[in-house]
Amino acid sequence: MRSIWKGAITFGLVNVPVKVYSATEDHDVKLHQVHDKDGGRIRYQRKCEICGKVIPFEHIDKAYDDGDRTVVITDDDLQALPSERSREIDVVEFVPSEQIDPIMFDKPYFLEPDSKSSKAYVLLRRTLEQTDRTAIVKFALRQKTRLAALRVRDDVLVIQTLLWDDEVREASFPALDEKVTISDRELKMSAALVKEFEADFEPEKFTDEYQEQLRELIEAKLEKGDALDTEATFGAPEEPEEGGEVLDLMEALRRSVERSRGGKDEEEAPKKKPASKGKKAG
DSSP, rough: OSSSSEEEEETTTEEEEEEEEEEOOOOOOOOOOOOOTTOBBOOOOOOOOOOOOOOGGGGGOEEEEOSSSSSEEEEHHHHTSSHHHHOEEEEEEEEEEGOOOOEEEEEEEEEESSOOOOOOHHHHHHHHHHEEEEEEEEEEEEEEEEEEEEEEEETEEHHHHHHOGGSOOOOOOOGGGGGOOOOHOOOOOOOHHHHHHHOOOOOOGGOOOHHHHHHHOOOOOOOHHHTTOOHHHHHHOOOOOOOOOOOOHHHHHHHHHHOOOOHHHHHSSSSOOOOOOOOOOO
16 A cells, blocks of 8 residues: 555654554445447547637636636645645544544555654554544645544544535435334334344445446457347346335334244254155065
């Protein structure tokens, strides 16, 4: 991995130099656009509206237009901002971990100690573990001030950027204002269904089926050409059922529980041994 930023976590007079690494990576198949008639590659050009020339990135600045006037903002202007010059990950407060709503979580980054001694790094890590607290930090990265949660994952400090409060929309749905009566029987049946699906979360069990199928499609096309029969490769699509039976909630829950139990019974049932042939009586 290559670090994308260097700085230091600061709280009080404690300074913890760190390198920052992106904690995630994208494995999606990269596709580009082509002309459907001749397969020619579609490319977008950065063309100036005044001179009509294609402009390279090094000659492109940013601008703000308020409707009447335009203000050009250069890279030098942006780099001169105090927040952008700062190399500190400033601890604002330590909060109970459960108080952070997961909806606010954004992108995670790994932090590596960036000094000859990792003592300050380990001290901060152990403090967070023992106090069961998450540090709320602020820092500047890529021309944006970031709010983030500093926490521990597998002995490594991680900062996970957070959305700002006004970036999370308020959910208001008229259907939820209606009064709904849920019976004890429905709750018990629903809880029974949850019980049937209980498990420990193991992320490695799950894969991106769409990307797997996309890779399979690409390989098949490379082998067979564009005349590929996708139905022969992936099977015919399932036809939607027409005039299906309408079930009430309790019946749907009951059948779901029975189906789940039946599937488990088939998986767990030991295979029957063939009956041994007895000796014939003499």
